[in-house]
Structures are given as C-alpha cells and as structure tokens.
Amino acid sequence: DQQVKQNSPSLSVQEGRISILNCDYTNSMFDYFLWYKKYPAEGPTFLISISSIKDKNEDGRFTVFLNKSAKHLSLHIVPSQPGDSAVYFCAARTRQGGSEKLVFGKGTKLTVNP
Amino acid sequence: DAEITQSPRHKITETGRQVTLACHQTWNHNNMFWYRQDLGHGLRLIHYSYGVQDTNKGEVSDGYSVSRSNTEDLPLTLESAASSQTSVYFCASSESRGLGTDTQYFGPGTRLTVL
Numbered sequence: 001d002q003q004v005k006q007n008s009p010s011l012s013v014q015e016g017r018i019s020i021l022n023c024d025y026t027n028s029m030f031d032y033f034l035w036y037k038k039y040p041a042e043g044p045t046f047l048i049s050i051s052s053i054k055d056k057n058e059d060g061r062f063t064v065f066l067n068k069s070a071k072h073l074s075l076h077i078v079p080s081q082p083g084d085s086a087v088y089f090c091a092a093r094t095r096q097g098g099s100e101k102l103v104f105g106k107g108t109k110l111t112v113n114p
Numbered sequence: 115d116a117e118i119t120q121s122p123r124h125k126i127t128e129t130g131r132q133v134t135l136a137c138h139q140t141w142n143h144n145n146m147f148w149y150r151q152d153l154g155h156g157l158r159l160i161h162y163s164y165g166v167q168d169t170n171k172g173e174v175s176d177g178y179s180v181s182r183s184n185t186e187d188l189p190l191t192l193e194s195a196a197s198s199q200t201s202v203y204f205c206a207s208s209e210s211r212g213l214g215t216d217t218q219y220f221g222p223g224t225r226l227t228v229l
Contacts, residue, residue: 006156036220043118043204043220044157089156101172102218104149104157 006105019077023090030092080112116141120221133192137205145208146188150201195228
C-alpha cells in the first residue's frame, strides 16, 4: 500500500523552462510534506517543505504547492538549471502512536537539458 | 564542520553472515534513522532512534537491528544477511522530535551486496 506516490519516474525539461514534479498521497493524517533532492552516489539533501495548514511555500527558484482536497502536492523549479538534474523524492510526515516517521515516494528523475 | 558519515561505503558479503554498517554524526542530533533505497521503492525506513537507549522499528525492520549507546552513533546490524538485503543504505539524523520542522541530514550511503 503505497501512501506517497510519484507517478512519473522521469521528467526532461529544457534549461530556463519550468520543471513541475508531482506527488500524490492517500493518508489524510500526513501533516507535513518535504522534498529531497538526490545526486548519484550521494545521500538525499533537504530542499523545501510545507505544512499541511499552508498551500504554498517558496524558496528562491523552488515553490511547493499543496492541494489538500486533492491530496496532491507539486514542486515547481523556475527557471530550471542543468545542476537541478537529480532524483527528487517527495516525503510526508505521519504521527502514529507517539512516533513520527517520514514516508517517501519512489522518486522522479529530473533531467535539465542545456 | 559537523557531518554524518557512513562506513564502509561499499560492502560485499555472503548469505548468512552478520554485517554491521556504521553511522556517525557530529551534529549532536538526538534523532537518527536508517533507510534502504531500492529500485521501484524509494526510501524505506528500517529503524530509528530518538535518543540514547531508544530504538524503534520502521517499515522494513525484519532482519535488522540497531543499538544506540551514545548520541553520535547508530550502527545497523544484519543478523544473517540475505540476498533480499542487497541495497543502498542511508543513515540520517535530525535535531529534535518534529520531523517535519527539522531537516533530516543524510549520510553518503553504503552499497551492500549479499551474494
């Protein structure tokens, strides 16, 4: 039962254009969402997050949008740069029985072409 | 600079052997986590700890154990390695209990192959 879904395994965009990475979730108890970026042979690095009480969070070229009614979030990168080429993981926080965990999607590989 | 390290970076072992993967962080973070990354599965939580002597099972804990005797280290042990445990393993740490508000910092990963 996959609670966090990234249905696009890969995405290719031209440098300077917008990259939109999507993520869907099924658990309405998730209260916080995060995006991580991962380069080959490195650990994931935190990119941006959003609380479930908000619908938008912006940090420089990166904006995350949350649509709670649709259980959908997206990461926008504008403008895209070749250095943004990486695997992007969507993650959601759940609190159950006093413990807190992150549930990750399978990732989307973004390629930004010069 | 504070960091999180994992060792070894690559390990090849045989089925049935005990294997321990090391994770060491110098941020003095209370929380530490172990994940595995497999094609088609993303990152899945194996075990986690909120402090010394505290350990908890994650989503895929069978066949793994951890111990937390100090703040800096959370070693992951595969009691009897199986081919299904061939994977890339990531350790992470964060400062306090609120995962959503506290960034998890990941180590560089350990690629484990079980033959």
